[in-house]
Amino acid sequence: xxxxxxxxxxxxxxxxxxxxxxxxxxxxxxxxxxxxxxxxxxxxxxxxxxxxxxxxxxxxxxxxxxxxxxxxxxxxxxxxxxxxxxxxxxxxxxxxxxxxxxxxxxxxxxxxxxxxxxxxxxxxxxxxxxxxxxxxxxxxxxxxxxxxxxxxxxxxxxxxxxxxxxxxxxxxxxxxxxxxxxxxxxxxxxxxxxxxxxxxxxxxxxxxxxxxxxxxxxxxxxxxxxxxxxxxxxxxxxxxxxxxxxxxxxxxxxxxxxxxxxxxxxxxxxxxxxxxxxxxxxxxxxxxxxxxxxxxxxxxxxxxxxxxxxxxxxxxxxxxxxxxxxxxxxxxxxxxxxxxxxxxxxxxxxxxxxxxxxxxxxxxxxxxxxxxxxxxxxxxxxxxxxxxxxxxxxxxxxxxxxxxxxxxx
Amino acid sequence: xxxxxxxxxxxxxxxxxxxxxxxxxxxxxxxxxxxxxxxxxxxxxxxxxxxxxxxxxxxxxxxxxxxxxxxxxxxxxxxxxxxxxxxxxxxxxxxxxxxxxxxxxxxxxxxxxxxxxxxxxxxxxxxxxxxxxxxxxxxxxxxxxxxxxxxxxxxxxxxxxxxxxxxxxxxxxxxxxxxxxxxxxxxxxxxxxxxxxxxxxxxxxxxxxxxxxxxxxxxxxxxxxxxxxxxxxxxxxxxxxxxxxxxxxxxxxxxxxxxxxxxxxxxxxxxxxxxxxxxxxxxxxxxxxxxxxxxxxxxxxxxxxxxxxxxxxxxxxxxxxxxxxxxxxxxxxxxxxxxxxxxxxxxxxxxxxxxxxxxxxxxxxxxxxxxxxxxxxxxxxxxxxxxxxxxxxxxxxxxxxxxxxxxxx
Numbered sequence: 052x053x054x055x056x057x058x059x060x061x062x063x064x065x066x067x068x069x070x071x072x073x074x075x076x077x078x079x080x081x082x083x084x085x086x087x088x089x090x091x092x093x094x095x096x097x098x099x100x101x102x103x104x105x106x107x108x109x110x111x112x113x114x115x116x117x118x119x120x121x122x123x124x125x126x127x128x129x130x131x132x133x134x135x136x137x138x139x140x141x142x143x144x145x146x147x148x149x150x151x152x153x154x155x156x157x158x159x160x161x162x163x164x165x166x167x168x169x170x171x172x173x174x175x176x177x178x179x180x181x182x183x184x185x186x187x188x189x190x191x192x193x194x195x196x197x198x199x200x201x202x203x204x205x206x207x208x209x210x211x212x213x214x215x216x217x218x219x220x221x222x223x224x225x226x227x228x229x230x231x232x233x234x235x236x237x238x239x240x241x242x243x244x245x246x247x248x249x250x251x252x253x254x255x256x257x258x259x260x261x262x263x264x265x266x267x268x269x270x271x272x273x274x275x276x277x278x279x280x281x282x283x284x285x286x287x288x289x290x291x292x293x294x295x296x297x298x299x300x301x302x303x304x305x306x307x308x309x310x311x312x313x314x315x316x317x318x319x320x321x322x323x324x325x326x327x328x329x330x331x332x333x334x335x336x337x338x339x340x341x342x343x344x345x346x347x348x349x350x351x352x353x354x355x356x357x358x359x360x361x362x363x364x365x366x367x368x369x370x371x372x373x374x375x376x377x378x379x380x381x382x383x384x385x386x387x388x389x390x391x392x393x394x395x396x397x398x399x400x401x402x403x404x405x406x407x408x409x410x411x412x413x414x415x416x417x418x419x420x421x422x423x424x425x426x427x428x429x430x431x432x433x434x435x436x437x438x439x440x441x442x443x444x445x446x447x448x449x450x451x452x453x454x455x456x457x458x459x460x
Numbered sequence: 461x462x463x464x465x466x467x468x469x470x471x472x473x474x475x476x477x478x479x480x481x482x483x484x485x486x487x488x489x490x491x492x493x494x495x496x497x498x499x500x501x502x503x504x505x506x507x508x509x510x511x512x513x514x515x516x517x518x519x520x521x522x523x524x525x526x527x528x529x530x531x532x533x534x535x536x537x538x539x540x541x542x543x544x545x546x547x548x549x550x551x552x553x554x555x556x557x558x559x560x561x562x563x564x565x566x567x568x569x570x571x572x573x574x575x576x577x578x579x580x581x582x583x584x585x586x587x588x589x590x591x592x593x594x595x596x597x598x599x600x601x602x603x604x605x606x607x608x609x610x611x612x613x614x615x616x617x618x619x620x621x622x623x624x625x626x627x628x629x630x631x632x633x634x635x636x637x638x639x640x641x642x643x644x645x646x647x648x649x650x651x652x653x654x655x656x657x658x659x660x661x662x663x664x665x666x667x668x669x670x671x672x673x674x675x676x677x678x679x680x681x682x683x684x685x686x687x688x689x690x691x692x693x694x695x696x697x698x699x700x701x702x703x704x705x706x707x708x709x710x711x712x713x714x715x716x717x718x719x720x721x722x723x724x725x726x727x728x729x730x731x732x733x734x735x736x737x738x739x740x741x742x743x744x745x746x747x748x749x750x751x752x753x754x755x756x757x758x759x760x761x762x763x764x765x766x767x768x769x770x771x772x773x774x775x776x777x778x779x780x781x782x783x784x785x786x787x788x789x790x791x792x793x794x795x796x797x798x799x800x801x802x803x804x805x806x807x808x809x810x811x812x813x814x815x816x817x818x819x820x821x822x823x824x825x826x827x828x829x830x831x832x833x834x835x836x837x838x839x840x841x842x843x844x845x846x847x848x849x850x851x852x853x854x855x856x857x858x859x860x861x862x863x864x865x866x867x868x869x
Binding site (some may be wrong): 052053054055056057059060062064066098099101104107108111112114115116117120157158160161164165168169170171172173174185188189192226228229258259260261305306307319320321322327329331332335336338339340341342343344345346347348 | 461462463464465466468469471473475507508510513516517520521523524525526529566567569570573574577578579580581582583594597598601635637638667668669670714715716728729730731736738740741744745747748749750751752753754755756757
């Protein structure tokens with residue numbers, strides 16, 4: 052008799068983002084003539100940049116001709132892509148990696164969970180709070196999260212991102228086995244400084260902690276003092292896996308592409324104290340359970356590193372960060388406390404006390420006809436805030452602020 | 461201290477296919493001037509059909525324009541693709557499915573392993589032998605395979621595909637929790653008849669067995685009596701998940717696309733005897749751990765169902781199956797016993813007694829300069845055979861047979 056993995060039954064039956072969608076759909080049914088301004092979860096309003104589109108057309112043409120097309124020999128990804136990643140994202144920051152340390156992936160969402168395959172089910176985990184729910188949910192279905200009580204999983208260390216710590220929590224006094232860091236952080240927008248990140252790396256070196264460092268938003272970093280990669284910190288190669296994606300920086304959401312860095316120096320322990328190379332372990336896992344990423348998609352990703360591609364992406368990011376700047380300014384003028392928007396294209400807006408983020412979400416929906424994301428869908432630490440995206444066109448952003456202004460009066 | 465999933469340490473450090481590649485590379489270094497004829501593991505020599513190429517160009521153009529492109533709302537895949545799958549692959553065979561029962565995937569390789577996420581680690585498993593090693597390896601890393609002794613995993617039931625049973629093993633006397641069936645089978649080429657498959661479905665209904673039915677090669681089936689889908693058997697929706705891919709039928713290997721059918725009727729048991737709907741469980745898993753398949757790839761897949769696409773694919777399959785027919789004929793004339801090549805584009809060639817499939821592989825490599833795949837890389841039941849692909853151009857196939865002829869004399 053086939054039996055199911057009962058850890059699934061511990062999950063809430065749907066995620067909270069579905070509840071957001073349901074509430075929006077209910078509104079649309081009740082008020083079909085009202086046009087909503089979406090500052091919520093659908094996070095790309097950008098089309099692919101021209102140089103990426105050209106590269107994709109070329110890739111399709113390659114595939115249509117057997118004599119011009121050479122098959123991917125490895126699930127790890129084409130070497131042409133792994134090469135440009137290293138040359139552009141790491142070498143200029145003094146980080147030396149070899150192509151075998153880069154694994155092309157279908158994006159951070161799947162990869163965050165997949166990494167768990169090579170880790171024991173009883174490792175303790177620590178996650179920033181608030182954070183995207185899949186960080187924790189992937190651990191729930193692997194049995195690492197414990198039981199859900201009072202809005203929290205019993206075996207998860209919630210590392211609070213709050214106003215008091217500038218949304219950049221520091222290591223706890225006790226050891227955690229696996230720590231998920233996201234910097235710059237979505238949803239709060241805070242980014243770790245080098246000094247702060249060094250504390251995490253030192254903590255990991257001391258406690259044999261594995262750091263899973265999500266750098267999805269690194270391209271939006273506006274300050275030269277903020278590290279783009281955890282490997283800018285000495286020793287990080289021994290303790291950290293870095294995950295990146297092309298989705299946010301290149302309108303890539305519907306292409307699904309990212310990459311994972313697993314340095315050869317990174318080892319992980321067996322119960323009897325031996326150290327095993329994580330890179331070899333991961334290669335084996337991919338060999339068994341991953342088919343690789345589409346050639347067309349890998350060509351698209353590589354095009355983001357061409358001179359034209361880089362410039363087009365820079366312009367797109369600048370446009371969205373200007374949205375963020377304008378929204379921050381206007382909200383501050385309204386007397387609203389706003390965080391984020393400096394290193395990520397999202398604002399983290401503080402809501403009035405004694406209002407839940409769900410109530411505020413509904414208030415904005417019905418009063419301002421603006422869609423936001425209630426902070427608490429990102430975890431208990433998100434309560435008291437809502438997230439507004441700046442990944443939209445200028446008109447929508449201005450429109451949203453005008454409507455908010457009328458409603459918050 | 462982060463600890464690794466030690467089941468990984470039970471795996472051989474590399475798979476046997478890597479050994480094949482190593483031996484070929486060694487040959488190339490020693491004899492750089494000899495041109496090898498590849499009848500081995502690189503299984504596509506076909507470019508994408510024109511209608512697929514056109515659809516991909518259109519899809520790229522869509523994505524370049526925000527006003528023509530609508531985002532994928534669900535990891536499950538675009539409904540336009542799920543619709544044509546149902547209309548073309550199932551309705552004509554009297555199988556009724558709804559779009560929510562179809563999950564677009566990155567292909568069977570990843571999916572075979574992913575399905576394990578929703579299943580307990582202590583289910584017993586049964587696999588056809590020989591079969592692609594990932595079927596078992598995915599269970600090894602999930603702890604279901606036991607220990608490796610004498611070429612076999614202790615907790616795996618090897619269901620032997622041999623000459624005596626026509627390479628179509630029937631259910632054992634005892635219950636197995638999860639059974640992997642692959643029909644038509646790669647590497648042997650045998651396909652289950654309706655009567656045979658009914659025995660498996662009845663066995664599964666009786667024992668609460670979950671059947672994972674890999675129908676990757678169904679498009680190659682040449683006889684009207686062979687079922688293309690397990691759902692042609694009454695009751696199968698209650699017990700079987702069907703996996704399919706576009707890789708073999710459309711030169712899609714480097715696009716990575718397939719789909720998984722999980723009927724709403726399929727339930728799976730909890731330890732305390734409740735039945736849980738597998739479809740809902742899988743939706744939740746995908747929601748947490750899967751980002752969906754690229755829009756361009758889904759458009760390519762949909763194009764294989766257009767009238768032009770179907771005709772182009774039919775011609776490509778016919779060409780390869782004619783290769784198989786010619787190779788079978790010529791090998792039979794040489795007095796070699798050959799199986800397969802009737803419902804899959806592979807031949808399963810019996811080798812002389814007292815020769816291992818590795819020895820025969822090396823003999824063909826050095827004497828005939830032909831690359832084949834040693835049967836034993838597919839499991840202990842593959843010993844005594846090698847696999848030759850017909851997925852090549854005609855000239856290569858004829859060339860291979862001529863060289864074989866000289867060598868086998």
